[in-house]
Amino acid sequence: MSALDKAKNAVEDIEGKAKEAFGRVTGHKDTEAEGKTDQAEADLKDAGEKVKDAFKH
Numbered sequence: 001m002s003a004l005d006k007a008k009n010a011v012e013d014i015e016g017k018a019k020e021a022f023g024r025v026t027g028h029k030d031t032e033a034e035g036k037t038d039q040a041e042a043d044l045k046d047a048g049e050k051v052k053d054a055f056k057h
Contacts, residue, residue, distance in 0.1 A: 006049070008045075009045050010042075017039060019031055019038060020036055022035070023035055
């Protein structure tokens with residue numbers, strides 16, 4: 001996995017956590033759910049990159 005992809009996934013995960021927390025604090029369930037979705041997407045992208053790396057070696 002390239003360092004750039006890893007950094008992008010980490011940023012997306014952090015943004016998702018922030019969005020989830022903001023939604024929880026403000027009572028906006030949709031925003032909270034979007035944050036959780038963003039985190040899940042970042043996790044899936046990270047897993048996909050790890051699989052690609054495994055096949056490269």
